[in-house]
Amino acid sequence: MSNMHRSMHAMMHGEASRQTGGTTDDGVSDDVDLEAQTEQWLGRTAGFETIDDRTGESEVVVEVGGGSGLTYAPAAVRVDPGTTIRWVWTGRGGLHDVAFVSAEISTSLHGEQGAEYTYTFAEPGEYRYECTPHAPVGMRGVVIVEENGR
Ligand SMILES: [Cu+2]
Structure with missing residues (x-):
């Protein structure tokens, strides 16, 4: 493992806050909020076609710079708790990082x-x-x- 991997892991450990939707004034549940947020997010995601069901796998690889280089592939994955995601840079599309929206954390840029x-x-x-x-x-x-895969 690279130093980048170790330091980023340490930095993120315990800090990647869960994205909770909260309950809105009109009583919409957390789940509905989250689904709506994700749907909106994916509507603006390049290369997104479907949520890739990867439940049952302990590790899932996501390409950074998939396709022509400006996508994550697969862009959307469904996994079980405890699953490790391994983002692997393809070398295509220039400099990329992985920056979580809900937490002030991100990887370094890599090309x-x-x-x-x-x-x-x-x-x-x-x-x-x-x-x-x-x-x-x-x-x-x-x-x-x-x-439980739902
Ligand atoms: Cu990029």
Whole structure:
């Protein structure tokens, strides 16, 4: 593992706050809020076609710079709690990072093939992230962590 991996993991550990929707004044539940937020997020996500169901897997690889280079691939994954996501830079599309929306944390920018970053999602929730330089062109992703595959 690189130093980048270790330091980022330490930095993120315990800090990647769960994205909770909260309860709105009109009584809309957390779940509905989260689904609406994720739906809106994915509507503006480049390369998004469907949420990739990866429940049952302990580790899932997401390409940073998938396709022509300005997407995460797959952009949306559904996983079980305790699953490790491994973001692997493809070397395509220039400099990318992985910046979580709900927490003031992000990886460094990398352009080189083979850079990687891992994070294990212990808690159920919907974790949206984006690439800082390419957010305006829809380089976004989401990790949906659900108990019992729902
Ligand atoms: Cu990017």
